[in-house]
Amino acid sequence: MLPVTMALAAALVAGPIPAPTAPACTPGPLVPGAAYQTVACLADLTTAGTVASGHTDPADWAGLTSAATRNPTGVPGVQIDGYFPDTSTTNATHGWNHDSQFVLRLPDRWNGGLVVAGSPGVREQYANDVAISDWVLAQGYAFAATDKGNVGTGFYRDGKRPGDAIVEWNHRVTQLTRAARAAAARNYGRPPRRTYAAGLSNGGYLVRWQLENHPELYDGGVDWEGTLWHPDRPSLLTFLPPTLRAYPDHAAILAAGFAPGSEFLWEYHHQVYWDLTQRIYREELDPGYDGATEAGTPFCAPGTPACDADYDYELRPPSVRAAIARIALTGRIQRPMITLHGTLDTLLPITQDSDVYAEMVRSRHRDRIFRYYRVEDGNHVDGLYDTYPDRLRPILPCFRGAFTSLTGWVEDGTPPPASSTLPRPAVGDLANSCSLG
Structure with a gap:
């Protein structure tokens, strides 16, 4: 779920980050359906470059990853920031005061793939930049992320009926996926060969929902401790x-x-x-x-x-x-999916969430396209590993291993290791390594 943390709340009070500045790129606007967009050529699309250029917001991803995480750098390409038409204005990023903001990154060296993510908790569109964007960009994937259409601890004010704000989250991921696929095709001259969904917490919920409801858009997904919603299940x-x-x-x-x-x-x-x-x-x-x-x-x-x-x-x-x-999951995934969840998750306890969802998937006879890895001593946010390195382990390196296994499963037909609990290694670089089997 990842609500706004103390660090993020302080950043929100401090005000919006300035509008990004960088050399404009041709051919210009690329994202169909956007109400506004700005296009920039960047020497580095990873956070090593975008923090300095104003093309990310560190407050969005504060606390989500360990300080010991090693991320790649030096991925040149095009970044498009903008927003789709919307009536709510809770996202103050860049001073736009407009929701349904998105970011799309198109690396110069493209492998033909696209990764789409919704933000965790009630954070904004850059929340996945350290956990997902940096790494997949270095692998050659284009990357797109959305703020889900409403942000902040007052997100519930968006909409007229109970559940409307979360219903919009699903719509905005679908909308961005379609638009990002079209934009990539325009930029590279051919459509994406593969499209994957990925996300953590509420972003993991969105992976589950998309693979249940829009299999035509995706080839697979990685669900990192997604939130479980069902009227007759724990929540x-x-x-x-x-x-x-x-x-x-x-x-x-x-x-x-x-x-x-x-x-x-x-x-x-x-x-x-x-x-x-x-x-x-x-x-x-x-x-x-x-x-x-x-x-x-x-x-x-x-x-x-x-x-x-x-x-x-x-x-x-x-x-x-x-x-x-209205927002419920069914377990009826229609594309390969890998779920990760920490055994010490102290926001969404594993026995009340992913253990239950895994059983829902099995009851729908979808376990042949599903893998579930319970990460021993993993917590809901990897940032707490820095405080308790002797008691916790980060899930991010397991996410990277899961994503690699997923692409091999989809593209080469190589099945991932069987579902299991991943024991915490006694030694090694826990912040940057993880074995799935």
Whole structure:
């Protein structure tokens, strides 16, 4: 889910980053359907170059990866920044004050592939730049990402019906994928040979949804701890309220689904993630719970009227299930997909999320095109590895291994290793290496 963290919140308060400046490129606008776009030729499309040129925003990806991550550099090409028509204005990046912003990067040395990502949490379009964009660009892929059509902790204000904001997330990824494929074809003179979806947290949810609903657009995808939504399955609306109500009761938090051994992460997640996440997503899907109050009362004591700690999904009216049904996953993936999830995920506990989704995939008889790797000691955000290098491991290197395995599966017919739990290595460079089997 990845709501706005303290670092990101501070950056948002500081204001928008300036509009990017770089030499304009010909032939000019390339993205069909965009309401506005600016095109630049860049000597380096990776964050090593785009931070200095203003073609990324470090606040978007703050905390998502380990500082020890080694990323490639020196990928020249074309970057297109812009936005599609939209009525909401929560994204202040570049001072545009317009949602449905996107970034498209087209490397000079193209391998014929395209990778499309939606942003994690409620972050903006550059949130995947360190975790995904840098690495796939160096492999020769074009890369496109979207802000999903609404950003920030007030994302639930977008739309008229419960669930509208999240429904838009799915639409915006579909929209960008179609537009990016066309733009790549215009730029290179031929359409992409392969298109892959990739993302983490809410971005992982979008991978799942796209491969279930739009197989015509993709050849496969990597789902990095995607969020699970289904009216009759666990979700943050079922495991976060009892956690907030009981905190810091050890037995009750374990009973809610959080993993034994994750206790050292609980205080941080209680302060930064659990309360905020519960309130803003509950407001999106069940705004009637707290009446005219918007997104509840932060850190309210159980027993306080309309306190989110007392929220009971099972007692809510059918309209709440109907809202979740609008964004629900089914497990009926129609293209090869690899899912990764950390066993110490302390925002979306693995037993309440990807373990359940994997069973949904199997129940739909799609396991032949599915692999699931449980990453021992992986957490929801790799940035915490820097604080706890003796207790956690980053998932990013496993993501890179999974992406390589996926492309071999799709393009060469080489199946990835069987689904399994990946043990934490006793030695080695955990921030930059991972074996899937």
